[in-house]
Amino acid sequence: xxxxxxxLDMIDVTTSAAVEEKKKLKKHFxxxxxxxxLICTLVGLDTIGSVAAKGPEGFSWLAILGLVFFxxxxxxxxxxxxxxxxxxxxxxxxxxAFGRKVAAVNALIxxxxxxxxxxxxxxxxxxxxxxxxxxxxxxxxxxxxxxTATLGDIVFVLAFIWFSVIAAILSFNVGKWIPTIGAFVxxxxxxxxxxxxxxYAAQNGVKGFGVGDFxxxxxxxxxxxxxxxxxxxxxxxxxxxxxxxxxxxxxVPFAVFRSAIGTVLLYGGPILAILLVxxxxxxxxxxxxxxxxxxxxxxxxxxxxxxxTVTLTGLGTLLGGICAIAFILALLSxxxxxxxxxxxxxxxxxxxxxxxxxxxxxxxxxxxxxAVNLTSGIVATxxxxxxxxxxxxxxxxxxxxVLGLAISTTTISYIAIFPALIKxxxxxxxxxxxxxxxxxxxxxxxxxxxxxAFAILATAALLxxxxxxxxxxxxxxxxxxxxxxxxxxxxxxxxxxxxxGLFYVGGSGVRSKMVQVSLDDDQPxxxxxxxx
Numbered sequence: 001x002x003x004x005x006x007x008l009d010m011i012d013v014t015t016s017a018a019v020e021e022k023k024k025l026k027k028h029f030x031x032x033x034x035x036x037x038l039i040c041t042l043v044g045l046d047t048i049g050s051v052a053a054k055g056p057e058g059f060s061w062l063a064i065l066g067l068v069f070f071x072x073x074x075x076x077x078x079x080x081x082x083x084x085x086x087x088x089x090x091x092x093x094x095x096x097a098f099g100r101k102v103a104a105v106n107a108l109i110x111x112x113x114x115x116x117x118x119x120x121x122x123x124x125x126x127x128x129x130x131x132x133x134x135x136x137x138x139x140x141x142x143x144x145x146x147x148t149a150t151l152g153d154i155v156f157v158l159a160f161i162w163f164s165v166i167a168a169i170l171s172f173n174v175g176k177w178i179p180t181i182g183a184f185v186x187x188x189x190x191x192x193x194x195x196x197x198x199x200y201a202a203q204n205g206v207k208g209f210g211v212g213d214f215x216x217x218x219x220x221x222x223x224x225x226x227x228x229x230x231x232x233x234x235x236x237x238x239x240x241x242x243x244x245x246x247x248x249x250x251x252v253p254f255a256v257f258r259s260a261i262g263t264v265l266l267y268g269g270p271i272l273a274i275l276l277v278x279x280x281x282x283x284x285x286x287x288x289x290x291x292x293x294x295x296x297x298x299x300x301x302x303x304x305x306x307x308x309t310v311t312l313t314g315l316g317t318l319l320g321g322i323c324a325i326a327f328i329l330a331l332l333s334x335x336x337x338x339x340x341x342x343x344x345x346x347x348x349x350x351x352x353x354x355x356x357x358x359x360x361x362x363x364x365x366x367x368x369x370x371a372v373n374l375t376s377g378i379v380a381t382x383x384x385x386x387x388x389x390x391x392x393x394x395x396x397x398x399x400x401x402v403l404g405l406a407i408s409t410t411t412i413s414y415i416a417i418f419p420a421l422i423k424x425x426x427x428x429x430x431x432x433x434x435x436x437x438x439x440x441x442x443x444x445x446x447x448x449x450x451x452x453a454f455a456i457l458a459t460a461a462l463l464x465x466x467x468x469x470x471x472x473x474x475x476x477x478x479x480x481x482x483x484x485x486x487x488x489x490x491x492x493x494x495x496x497x498x499x500x501g502l503f504y505v506g507g508s509g510v511r512s513k514m515v516q517v518s519l520d521d522d523q524p525x526x527x528x529x530x531x532x
Contacts (some may be wrong), residue, residue, distance in 0.1 A: 018351040025277040026367040028172040038259035040179035041234035052274040085248035088348025089239030097420035105500030106352035111346035113409035118335035119380030120402025123157040123193035133324035146388040165377035182333020197273035200296040201467040229458035235388040237341035249434040354513030355503040422448040
């Protein structure tokens with residue numbers, strides 16, 4: 001076969017390194033593996049408290065964005081994931097649409113958001129949960145090393161980080177069980193919580209709210225859109241392992257649409273339950289869900305003091321401990337799943353000449369991107385140590401800073417991923433699309449613009465809380481001045497954009513050895529081609 005036998009939009013220009021390393025990939029990813037992987041990806045328990053803290057209005061916006069963003073996003077991913085199922089997923093879509101320079105920077109930002117998240121907000125929430133249920137709410141044993149963080153605290157978060165990394169290094173044949181178990185743990189934890197709320201309400205009544213409390217406002221929307229966007233993204237993540245799927249053209253739409261239904265239910269039920277149990281002023285982004293679990297589990301044994309302090313006893317203590325362990329496992333599986341997917345996208349960027357070649361090294365034994373996996377662990381560890389030191393051990397402030405940075409890096413990356421739908425429908429018209437966005441080009445433009453607009457809006461709302469409101473500083477997280485908060489968000493992003501540019505420069509050697517491949521079967525056609 002020669003390059004001339006195919007239309008130009010059916011030919012891709014990649015590197016000989018990518019062709020060689022892909023030989024190590026193993027096809028272990030089946031239909032239900034993808035489904036459970038997506039549930040684990042989409043349902044993040046770390047942000048449930050942040051949405052519930054906004055009260056009934058938060059629940060309303062959860063439902064509205066589910067309709068006007070989540071559904072269009074599912075349609076978009078189903079088309080791109082089946083038409084372009086190459087390993088690397090979102091990196092490949094962005095590169096085919098906008099070139100290597102844009103894709104190089106975007107891949108770096110998409111990837112790095114995950115070790116920031118794992119070493120930051122996920123790790124601290126897991127630590128706080130363990131402290132609350134097993135150590136009386138106090139720091140773990142050991143000398144104080146960073147701020148108020150003890151040696152025990154630091155060792156706990158380190159174990160959390162490196163378990164995620166090691167699980168990501170394992171072959172998908174083994175590692176895929178982490179998100180599968182994580183999906184069932186989520187269903188179990190959230191299901192038990194909702195049942196317990198019903199029992200608690202029958203015994204103690206509920207806080208109650210009227211229909212009018214579900215009204216929406218611009219201020220509420222602009223405060224919630226970044227978190228809700230973060231809750232709802234992840235459909236494209238399994239496509240980062242596109243060539244490890246057994247049948248992506250058939251299985252991706254199946255998994256996307258079924259996981260979408262499960263995600264809405266698994267978010268909506270617990271958030272509504274929290275609103276029924278806790279007064280709004282008692283719900284915080286860090287501890288809202290944890291406090292709710294403690295409160296409702298008093299029906300099994302325990303009491304609530306006049307000042308709101310919860311004490312669990314007997315069966316309440318046992319079930320609370322089990323639920324806490326399951327909650328930590330759910331957080332752990334979230335981090336592992338995102339590292340599995342995003343690391344593959346970054347590894348393929350390296351093999352494609354958009355990052356240093358070393359990051360594209362796959363294990364011949366496991367078929368996983370071991371170099372970038374280890375790099376993720378190192379980045380997550382550095383983030384954890386820096387954050388503990390910089391915020392003087394203030395767990396809630398630490399959580400806000402790192403969650404904000406994890407969300408902003410995530411939202412920015414989608415500003416390039418979403419419009420790829422429009423560009424690729426026009427520039428790669430001959431590529432077979434087993435699933436297409438309905439409505440022809442009009443539907444493509446509508447969905448591409450709608451999803452991209454939400455990505456831009458979420459980014460703006462996060463980088464400048466309270467944007468276009470009458471009192472923007474009132475939207476700042478507590479204990480922050482405007483200058484302090486902007487510094488924690490903007491400075492790291494500037495550094496990441498610079499690193500993304502340097503990554504592209506570092507991939508020049510890989511780009512010097514280009515080959516043409518068929519987009520239909522990813523088989524080499526000939527050497528040569530553009531390196532842009």
